[in-house]
Amino acid sequence: MRRQAKIARLCRSGRQIAMDKKDIRALLSVYRADELSADDPRFEEARKEAESDPDIARWWAREQELDRIIGEKLQSTPVPAELKAKLMRKNEVAFPTRPTWARKITLLAAAIVLLAVLFSSWRGPFQPAVSLADYRDEMVGFVKVQPSLELETKQMPRIKEFLEKSGAPMPAAMPKKLEEMEPVGCRTLRFRGKNVSLICFKRREGKLLHLLVVDRAALSRLPRRGAREYATQGEWMTATWTEGNQAYLMTVQGDRATLDRYLGTS
Amino acid sequence: MADIDFERLVEDFYMPLYRFGLSLSRKESDASDLTQHTFHTWAAKGHQLRDPAKVKTWLFTTLYREFLAKKRYAERFLEAEADSQFIEPLHVESSVVDTLDAAIVLNALQMLEDRYRAPVTLFYMNQHSYREIAEILEIPIGTVMSRISRGKAELRQRLSDAAAGEDRKVVPLREADRNG
Numbered sequence: 001m002r003r004q005a006k007i008a009r010l011c012r013s014g015r016q017i018a019m020d021k022k023d024i025r026a027l028l029s030v031y032r033a034d035e036l037s038a039d040d041p042r043f044e045e046a047r048k049e050a051e052s053d054p055d056i057a058r059w060w061a062r063e064q065e066l067d068r069i070i071g072e073k074l075q076s077t078p079v080p081a082e083l084k085a086k087l088m089r090k091n092e093v094a095f096p097t098r099p100t101w102a103r104k105i106t107l108l109a110a111a112i113v114l115l116a117v118l119f120s121s122w123r124g125p126f127q128p129a130v131s132l133a134d135y136r137d138e139m140v141g142f143v144k145v146q147p148s149l150e151l152e153t154k155q156m157p158r159i160k161e162f163l164e165k166s167g168a169p170m171p172a173a174m175p176k177k178l179e180e181m182e183p184v185g186c187r188t189l190r191f192r193g194k195n196v197s198l199i200c201f202k203r204r205e206g207k208l209l210h211l212l213v214v215d216r217a218a219l220s221r222l223p224r225r226g227a228r229e230y231a232t233q234g235e236w237m238t239a240t241w242t243e244g245n246q247a248y249l250m251t252v253q254g255d256r257a258t259l260d261r262y263l264g265t266s
Numbered sequence: 267m268a269d270i271d272f273e274r275l276v277e278d279f280y281m282p283l284y285r286f287g288l289s290l291s292r293k294e295s296d297a298s299d300l301t302q303h304t305f306h307t308w309a310a311k312g313h314q315l316r317d318p319a320k321v322k323t324w325l326f327t328t329l330y331r332e333f334l335a336k337k338r339y340a341e342r343f344l345e346a347e348a349d350s351q352f353i354e355p356l357h358v359e360s361s362v363v364d365t366l367d368a369a370i371v372l373n374a375l376q377m378l379e380d381r382y383r384a385p386v387t388l389f390y391m392n393q394h395s396y397r398e399i400a401e402i403l404e405i406p407i408g409t410v411m412s413r414i415s416r417g418k419a420e421l422r423q424r425l426s427d428a429a430a431g432e433d434r435k436v437v438p439l440r441e442a443d444r445n446g
Contacts, residue, residue, distance in 0.1 A: 073366050073371040
């Protein structure tokens, strides 16, 4: 508590009081490195300490990296697919209102009907309930932060062998361009109870291309056979298609033209 | 103020607003309601905003006010802070970082105390300066900083706890197999 009180005094006064490493770390952890507060002399002092002390510099770099990862994960939280359409229909939107008794009874009746419909259409635990948008959000959120690979190899046969042993789906038909590219490695994931294969390829620019394969029964709202669905996720472009019983998601950091180069459509 | 295209506004902000709402309310349906209410309010009153640069802050403030109104927590948020206190957050092992996904992060955020949840969420959404966060939450900037400091420390603890025993949504297959 004494240390906290000292930092609190520093906060209020802005006076130059010698800080120990713990004080400096506490102070630096609150600030973003790219948003310096010019009117805050304490931060400047702590930053100078970080520049002259390699331990603190390393610690602060790790802190910022962790904050970046947490932020990216938060920003990959799926958003309901229908929300945007609802918002766009601004004149028709049923905005939340304080429920009256009549409204409550209507809502209850509607809920009972909905439950009855859901119950009558229940086909067991393998009912695809997850939309493509959810899957895409989560997978892109995952690859954005450079996932560690379970197998690093340039040899596709070894990747196939690894995926087969792991019980994860092996891509039955990859785009021709990918077959000519050098893989970096692969890993397996679980998505809502289903196995997903992730294979990473090295692009000419030095960046990676990610191909994710999952059983198509795991997802709903997939593009029709022979069609591709493109979608952006921030700086990432994705293409999704189906082939046989598998759903493919390919993603790169870049625009659609970049992705099309690897899909063989440009 | 020059007309702001409604569709462009929705396009730019509905996702971060929904995520902020989800972190606050902990329920997807409430987050959707809060987002809709925010744009509904914009449609009705947005023309009163004189400074176009304030649109983003206005939207987040509107959502936050509606959340407070619904939860009747306003009085609690008006309590004075005991002191401006910064604390060093817990070190998080790289093995824990590797296991993080959107669901774990959101769940840990939603478990934070109310007073920390909003500023820490806005901090990690990385769309607002500290000054804007203070404007959105209508609290002094010093209070924002101390809440972010304490909230981050609490979040780190919860992420570490989650990694130690969480039944994860996306996990390496081998780990999943080990867990049965």
